[in-house]
Amino acid sequence: MSNPAKISLRNVHKAFGPKKVLQGVNLDVAPGESVAIIGGSGTGKSVTLKCVLGLLTPDQGSITVDGIEMTDASTADRDAMLAKTGMLFQGAALFDSLSVWQNVAFGLIEGRGMKPRQARDIAIARLEDVGLGSEIADMSPASLSGGMQKRVGLARAIATEPEILFFDEPTTGIDPIMGDVINDLIVKCTRELGASAMTITHDMASARKIADRVAMLYKGEIIWDGPVSEIDQSDNPYLKQFVAGDIEGPLDLDLKHL
Amino acid sequence: MPIFAPVGHIFLTFLALVGRVTVFAGRTIGHMVTPPIYFRLIFKQMREIGYFSLPVVAMTTLFAGMVLALQSYSGFSRFSAESAVATVVVISMTRELGPVLAGLMVAGRVGAAIAAEIGTMRVTEQIDALVTLSTNPFKYLVVPRVVAGLITLPILVLIGDIIGVLGGYLVGVNKLGFNDGSYIRNTFQYLEQLDVISGLVKAAVFGFIITLMGCYHGYHSRGGAQGVGQATTNAVVSSSILILISNYIVTELFFTR
Ligand SMILES: Nc1ncnc2c1ncn2[C@@H]1O[C@H](COP(=O)(O)OP(=O)(O)OP(=O)(O)O)[C@@H](O)[C@H]1O
Ligand SMILES: [Mg+2]
Numbered sequence: 458m459s460n461p462a463k464i465s466l467r468n469v470h471k472a473f474g475p476k477k478v479l480q481g482v483n484l485d486v487a488p489g490e491s492v493a494i495i496g497g498s499g500t501g502k503s504v505t506l507k508c509v510l511g512l513l514t515p516d517q518g519s520i521t522v523d524g525i526e527m528t529d530a531s532t533a534d535r536d537a538m539l540a541k542t543g544m545l546f547q548g549a550a551l552f553d554s555l556s557v558w559q560n561v562a563f564g565l566i567e568g569r570g571m572k573p574r575q576a577r578d579i580a581i582a583r584l585e586d587v588g589l590g591s592e593i594a595d596m597s598p599a600s601l602s603g604g605m606q607k608r609v610g611l612a613r614a615i616a617t618e619p620e621i622l623f624f625d626e627p628t629t630g631i632d633p634i635m636g637d638v639i640n641d642l643i644v645k646c647t648r649e650l651g652a653s654a655m656t657i658t659h660d661m662a663s664a665r666k667i668a669d670r671v672a673m674l675y676k677g678e679i680i681w682d683g684p685v686s687e688i689d690q691s692d693n694p695y696l697k698q699f700v701a702g703d704i705e706g707p708l709d710l711d712l713k714h715l
Numbered sequence: 716m717p718i719f720a721p722v723g724h725i726f727l728t729f730l731a732l733v734g735r736v737t738v739f740a741g742r743t744i745g746h747m748v749t750p751p752i753y754f755r756l757i758f759k760q761m762r763e764i765g766y767f768s769l770p771v772v773a774m775t776t777l778f779a780g781m782v783l784a785l786q787s788y789s790g791f792s793r794f795s796a797e798s799a800v801a802t803v804v805v806i807s808m809t810r811e812l813g814p815v816l817a818g819l820m821v822a823g824r825v826g827a828a829i830a831a832e833i834g835t836m837r838v839t840e841q842i843d844a845l846v847t848l849s850t851n852p853f854k855y856l857v858v859p860r861v862v863a864g865l866i867t868l869p870i871l872v873l874i875g876d877i878i879g880v881l882g883g884y885l886v887g888v889n890k891l892g893f894n895d896g897s898y899i900r901n902t903f904q905y906l907e908q909l910d911v912i913s914g915l916v917k918a919a920v921f922g923f924i925i926t927l928m929g930c931y932h933g934y935h936s937r938g939g940a941q942g943v944g945q946a947t948t949n950a951v952v953s954s955s956i957l958i959l960i961s962n963y964i965v966t967e968l969f970f971t972r
Contacts, residue, residue, distance in 0.1 A: 512843045536849060544847040550840040554832075568849040613848075 462521070463488045463621065463653040464509060469518035470677075471504055478504050479515070480677030491647040491654040493668035493685075495661070495699060497708065500674050502657045503547055506623050509655070510544060511535055522621070540568065543614035547625040547657075549606040551598035557584070557609055558594040564617040583612040588638050604631040611639065615646055622646060622654040628663045636663065643667045661688075661700055673699060675708065739931050743861055746853040756859035757866075764825050764860070764926070765867030769874065771824060772817045776875035779812050780804060780882030788891050800891070801901035804883035809910045813876040815962055818921035821868065822954040826929040829860055830950035833933025834943035842934070857930045861923060868922030869915040876914065913969040920965060921958050928954040 462485040471479040478501040486492050494502050507513040509520055511527055520527045522538050530538070543564070551560050559566075561583050562576035571579075581591045587608040598606055607630055614622060627643060628636040640663050647654045647667070658664050664671055665685055672682040673696055681696045688700060698706030787803040833856055836842050845852045880902060887893040929950045936946035 507843070510843075510847055512846060539847060539849050542847065544844070546840050546844055548840060550844040552836075552841055552844070563850075564848045567855075 461488075462486060463490070463523060464655065465519075465521045466505070466509070467519040469505070469508060469520060470516045471501070471508060471513060472516055477677060479508070481518070482674070482677070482679055484672055484679055484682065486653050486655055488653055489647065489651050490670065491643070491656065491668050492670045492672060493664040494655060494657045494672050494674055495659065495664060496674035497699070498659075501677060502674055503625055505674065506544070506625060506655060506657065510539070510542065510623065541619050542621040542623065543617060543619035544623040545607075545610045545614040545625055545627055547629075549598075549603075549610035551606055551609055551613070553597065553599050555598075556595050557598055557601070560598060560609060561612045561616050563613060568617060579616060580612070583616050584609070586615075586642055587612045588635055604635065607631060608635070608639070611642070615642075618650060618652075620652055622652050622656075624654065624656040624658075626657055626659065628658065628660050636660070639663075640666045735935075736927075736931055739934070740927055742853055743857050743927065743930070746851065746858050747862060751854060753855060753859055756855065757862050760859045760863035761867050763828075764821070764863045764922075765871055768817075768821050768824055768867075768871055771820050772871050772875045773878050775816045775820050776808070776813060776879035777882040779816055780808055780879030780884075781886045783807055783812070783879075784883040784886040784891065788887075797891075798901065800887055800893070801883065801898045802905045804887075805880050805902045805906050806910055808879035808883070809876045809906070809914045810966075811914075811962075813872045813879055814914045814917040814921060815958065817868070817872050817875045817918065818925065818958045818962075819955055821871070821921070822925045822958060823951055825864070826925045826950045826954045827947045829926060829929030830933040830936070830947045831943055833857075833930055834936035834946040835933075837934060837936050838939055838943060852934075857934070860930055861926045864922035864926030865919050866922070868918040868925075872914060872918035873911075876911065909969065913965065916969075917962060917965050920961050924957045924961060925954045928957065 464484075464486040466482050466484045469479050469482040470477075482501075482505060484492070484494075484505075494505065496502050504513060508515045509522070509527070511530070515528055518528070525534050525538070527535065527538060551557075552563070555563070558577050558580040561580035562571075562573070565571040565576040565579060566573055577594070581594055584591065584594065589605065589608055589612070593601065593605070598609060601609065607627070611624070611627055614624070622643075624643065627639050631639060643654065643656065644667055646652050654667075656664075656667060658667075665688070668685055670682065670684055671688060672679045673693075674680070675695055681691065681693045683691065688696065691697065694707045698708050783804050784800055787800050788797055791797050791799055791803070833842075836856070842852050842856070845855055884895070884898055884902070887898045888895045932946040932950040932953070933943075936942045938945075
């Protein structure tokens with residue numbers, strides 16, 4: 458394989474009608490690497506992940522996973538890619554027709570054909586990993602709080618121990634202590650189990666903890682991309698402003714209409 | 716000719732919609748005949764669509780049969796053809812009223828529920844989540860509902876036919892003074908197999924239409940709760956119209972030669 462990257466985005470464009478969201482995104486994730494994507498609200502971070510997963514089709518550009526082009530992949534190639542990935546959606550996206558444990562075990566039962574009894578034990582273990590007790594296993598997802606739903610979504614994403622993980626704001630809406638548990642879990646998945654991960658986050662503390670590398674998305678492009686250790690040394694004014702959380706700076710925050 | 720532009724636009728939009736629905740139906744049929752098939756989900760949907768629609772279908776057909784007996788009696792008495800009441804009731808029920816009334820009632824009940832459920836799953840990204848969990852949403856969501864519709868609607872209509880005829884019998888014997896033996900004899904004397912079969916074929920077609928339109932509008936809904944509401948309305952309206960149109964087409968296929 459000429460391309461050693463696990464995931465590689467080249468010049469990816471995506472527009473919704475007249476609204477240009479991605480305008481030439483370039484990003485690589487090496488095997489076993491954890492990359493955090495940061496950027497303002499509405500800059501297209503979630504859209505980027507959905508393009509990689511094939512839930513949205515880019516208008517232009519190339520996305521490869523394990524060296525296989527995904528933008529025009531066959532169904533078989535796409536299924537093979539999805540079989541080794543796990544995704545936590547920003548809104549958790551739990552199936553409300555199923556109980557909590559059935560949600561977590563979904564990939565094991567439907568994807569891997571595991572027997573429900575065995576899958577349930579694994580699901581309860583995954584729920585414990587995200588700080589949830591077995592007493593919620595039989596509850597409906599609709600009766601959980603937002604932060605609990607997010608954690609169930611995380612448990613579902615990692616239940617099949619995928620090689621590639623996508624997390625869309627894993628710690629948003631979760632208290633700081635539980636947020637730390639989640640960070641540790643993500644670190645465990647990548648450092649110990651060797652998975653590659655792309656994590657969207659607004660939380661710089663979490664980004665520093667879970668990521669090897671940080672990429673900042675702004676106006677449809679990755680404007681800064683480097684190791685976590687270099688965030689504070691960087692003299693990129695956009696990155697500096699974002700990390701410091703200042704209102705004053707070059708970032709066009711679209712605050713005009715406020 | 717500026718007046719023709721909007722007409723042309725509406726016509727083209729309509730054609731595009733027909734095209735999209737046809738592609739959706741084709742994909743559904745393709746997934747129906749290739750594994751995996753989720754039998755457990757088919758049974759669950761048969762319960763939702765069939766079993767839970769029984770009360771409403773029974774009520775509708777019962778009263779339809781009763782009214783039919785009253786109306787045809789008072790109409791036919793003008794040319795002293797009261798003895799045809801039983802025959803009229805059974806033929807109208809099996810050929811027309813059973814399938815059409817059941818179809819429209821189920822369209823309101825089930826079509827709306829399917830569109831709302833799948834639409835909510837779309838706007839809350841549950842359908843995307845299915846895909847990322849290596850599960851095809853057509854196989855998991857659409858096929859079980861459409862197959863259940865195809866199977867249960869004929870069963871519902873057959874039960875509805877029987878209840879409708881029973882309604883006619885109750886009115887005929889208790890109110891219009893028919894002898895019960897001769898009413899029953901008249902009911903079956905002129906009834907042909909084709910009357911019942913054509914009604915059941917209609918029911919299967921309606922079951923396909925109702926579930927397909929529910930799934931189609933739900934699957935393509937967008938824009939939050941409002942979009943789901945719109946999808947629900949569209950599902951009920953489009954399936955009701957398609958039921959009436961296809962009813963005519965099937966009738967013509969069966970009964971004109
Ligand atoms: N399906 C869609 N149809 C139309 N526009 C969309 C769609 N999905 C996203 N967008 C638009 O694309 C832009 C980027 O959306 P995206 O969800 O990727 O933002 P984000 O960076 O994840 O923001 P946040 O941090 O708030 O989650 C938004 O302006 C949004 O309106
Ligand atoms: Mg987002």
